[in-house]
Amino acid sequence: xxxxxxxxxxxIIFIGISIFPFILTMGKAVAKPEPKLDTPEIQKMVEKKCVxxxxxxxxxxxxxxxxxxxxxxxxxxxxxxxxxxKLYDMSLQNTCMKCHSSKKNFCDQCHNYVAVKPYCWDCHxxxxxxx
Amino acid sequence: xxxxxxxxxxxxxxxxxxxxxxxxxxxxxKIKGSEASSYIEDPKTLKGKRWAIAIDxxxxxxxxxxxxxxxxxxxxxxxxxxxxxxxxxxxxxxxxYEHSFPxxxxxxxxxxxxxxxxxxxxxxxxxDNPPCVRVCPTKATxxxxxxxxxxxxxxxxxxxxxxxxxxxxxxxSFNWRDPRPYIKxxxxxxxxxxxxxxxxxxxxxxxxxxxxxxxxxEASKGAMIFGDLADPNSEIRRVLSSRYTIRRKPELGxxxxxxxxxxx
Ligand code: SF4
Ligand code: SF4
Ligand code: SF4
Numbered sequence: 001x002x003x004x005x006x007x008x009x010x011x012i013i014f015i016g017i018s019i020f021p022f023i024l025t026m027g028k029a030v031a032k033p034e035p036k037l038d039t040p041e042i043q044k045m046v047e048k049k050c051v052x053x054x055x056x057x058x059x060x061x062x063x064x065x066x067x068x069x070x071x072x073x074x075x076x077x078x079x080x081x082x083x084x085x086k087l088y089d090m091s092l093q094n095t096c097m098k099c100h101s102s103k104k105n106f107c108d109q110c111h112n113y114v115a116v117k118p119y120c121w122d123c124h125x126x127x128x129x130x131x
Numbered sequence: 132x133x134x135x136x137x138x139x140x141x142x143x144x145x146x147x148x149x150x151x152x153x154x155x156x157x158x159x160x161k162i163k164g165s166e167a168s169s170y171i172e173d174p175k176t177l178k179g180k181r182w183a184i185a186i187d188x189x190x191x192x193x194x195x196x197x198x199x200x201x202x203x204x205x206x207x208x209x210x211x212x213x214x215x216x217x218x219x220x221x222x223x224x225x226x227x228y229e230h231s232f233p234x235x236x237x238x239x240x241x242x243x244x245x246x247x248x249x250x251x252x253x254x255x256x257x258x259d260n261p262p263c264v265r266v267c268p269t270k271a272t273x274x275x276x277x278x279x280x281x282x283x284x285x286x287x288x289x290x291x292x293x294x295x296x297x298x299x300x301x302x303x304s305f306n307w308r309d310p311r312p313y314i315k316x317x318x319x320x321x322x323x324x325x326x327x328x329x330x331x332x333x334x335x336x337x338x339x340x341x342x343x344x345x346x347x348x349e350a351s352k353g354a355m356i357f358g359d360l361a362d363p364n365s366e367i368r369r370v371l372s373s374r375y376t377i378r379r380k381p382e383l384g385x386x387x388x389x390x391x392x393x394x395x
Contacts, residue, residue: 076275076277077171079172080168081171082168083167093319093321094320
């Protein structure tokens with residue numbers, strides 16, 4: 001093998017760089033996201049239920065919000081008839097955030113964990129924290 | 132082991148079918164949970180084919196009369212006050228007679244004094260033939276088929292400002308900076324905008340949807356009349372047929388929906 005030493009050193013450097021992020025966080029537990037549901041509004045509810053099932057909201061809320069946006073802004077349809085027949089105003093600020101009244105303790109928990117930055121909040125106004 | 136051509140085709144066919152079936156089963160699973168849901172119009176929504184406003188200029192006398200109407204709009208819609216005329220954001224504001232109606236004034240310096248000195252309330256005209264909509268490359272601004280409102284979908288606006296060049300009334304404002312720090316008192320029930328989008332009057336679509344008149348009309352105490360041009364029995368049609376009204380730059384063919392009651 002020509003230049004074996006150089007190749008091996010190169011390989012070691014390469015592997016070092018590749019696994020460097022893992023070494024850096026090794027042993028450190030990244031805080032598990034804990035979206036909190038203990039807002040006053042949710043505590044008041046008799047049946048603690050979102051507009052759809054928990055599983056559906058967990059995996060599909062972003063798709064749902066996109067569809068809501070188009071229905072309201074483009075088609076002028078403002079009411080959501082949920083699977084269980086209940087009616088909701090399709091509004092991020094006036095419906096979602098009325099219950100989930102802390103963006104920090106709810107939305108941000110998972111979004112920060114998975115490092116996504118939804119641009120909803122560039123325009124939409126989050127409820128005041130810590131009231 | 133060699134595979135015969137015939138067998139290969141059979142396997143390929145079966146797996147393709149399985150693949151297609153698999154995909155549709157998956158997508159069925161995905162929409163489950165909302166498959167029985169639907170979007171419906173709020174029954175409170177005001178019904179009209181072409182919304183319009185008539186502004187009775189005689190009823191605007193003191194600066195307070197104008198300010199009340201402008202503040203009503205700007206406060207509920209989180210319109211910022213940047214404090215720099217070059218970056219001004221406005222949905223409804225005042226203009227002089229010759230700026231509002233340049234074609235009427237053209238070559239006539241002897242027009243009645245009370246018109247020459249009067250400020251006129253101006254806003255988006257919700258044109259029936261809106262040039263802003265024709266030039267918008269993303270359909271971020273569009274005319275609602277149901278009621279003629281020229282809407283803004285701020286989610287889609289890319290800030291190209293073609294619509295600002297297209298609008299002959301200066302009804303659109305561009306956000307040169309993040310407007311949030313310049314909003315005096317935030318209305319938590321309405322969104323704000325971000326840097327890089329264009330905004331304008333949206334005819335209070337969110338109020339019409341719950342059975343309310345536009346905020347400016349409500350605050351005007353009868354000086355502005357809102358209604359459906361397509362309904363011959365509406366109040367606005369009655370006013371338009373009995374009093375002399377003018378519109379801004381009608382010669383451009385935009386067919387504005389905002390009328391100014393000039394005469395008795
Ligand atoms: S006034 Fe301007 S912004 Fe409004 S609809 Fe007409 S062209 Fe478009
Ligand atoms: S600035 Fe926005 S609304 Fe205006 S033409 Fe461009 S994309 Fe359309
Ligand atoms: S109709 Fe609504 S959005 Fe338009 S100027 Fe009046 S208050 Fe403002």
